[in-house]
Amino acid sequence: MNYKRLETFVWVASLGNFRKAAERLHTTQPAISARISGLEAELGVKLFEREGGSSPIMLTSKGKELLPYVEKILYQTEQLRKRAGLSTAYSGVLRLGVSETIVNTWLPDFLSRLNKDMPNLDVEMTVDITANLSNGIKDRSLDLGLLMGPISEPNIVNRELCTFSLSWVASPNLNLPDRLLYLEELAKWPIITYARATKPYVEINQKFRELDGPPAHFFASTSLAACRSLAIDAVGISTLPNIMITKELEAGSLRKIRAVWTPSDLTFTASYSDEPFNPLAEVATDLAVIAAQEYSKKQAQ
Known part of the structure; x- marks a missing residue:
């Protein structure tokens, strides 16, 4: 079963919009429509109700039933990649939001680690205040934020990075x-x-x-x-x-x-939405935690 079709299904279901899903997956809206149509043909079921206009695209009852299974398939696929050490298989674009304090400290080391472990990955970086970065994480215009956290939302993962006085x-x-x-x-x-x-x-x-x-x-x-x-x-x-x-x-x-x-003191976290599952953000967060810890050790010496 085509991985991109499954991934597209999850993002359209999450964002409720073909255009937003196309932006998130860095492709065109016709390509998104083609993937969904191909998946529907492959499964023999209708996944979305397409009312047209500005109305959100809604899952059919069958789409709602199948969504958890597809999310589980994607999650287990990414866990397999991690277990096998296939970080070089990660590609695409990581939309990264960063507080300026991080820019002036351990960001270069983090980006070096990211490039070494995921050389096929592109990074689009936004440097801004935490309030704006937090909004970007919530509306999924950003994949990962290195910011003054945590973000108190049920679907947001927060990993502690460092504290600066x-x-x-x-x-x-x-x-x-x-x-x-x-x-x-x-x-x-x-x-x-x-x-x-x-x-x-x-x-x-x-x-x-x-x-x-x-x-x-x-x-x-x-x-x-x-x-x-x-x-x-x-x-x-x-x-x-x-x-x-x-x-x-x-x-x-x-x-x-x-x-x-x-x-x-300023406490920083790596924060990202895990609905839908975001493997790039998860792997990048692991590297951010390492970079922050190494920087803190050097400063303590």
């Missing part, structure tokens, strides 16, 4: 006192931080809103590299992952600021 930093040119500082003292300068709609921004903004006196001013950015540059140029005070400021601290272009409060 944050510090307040500023340019020595700001001449901040070398002592424990209150947040009111930091608020005299622009607070350079993560983009709005991110967990760190919400936490920091809430903390400064609780203070008496004039409101703090925020310079929010989706680019942590930009935040670091602004801090180096003495535009304001920033909160950044410690792993991103090691060289700057050693060179003296930044120094850590001791404050009465520091934002919570």
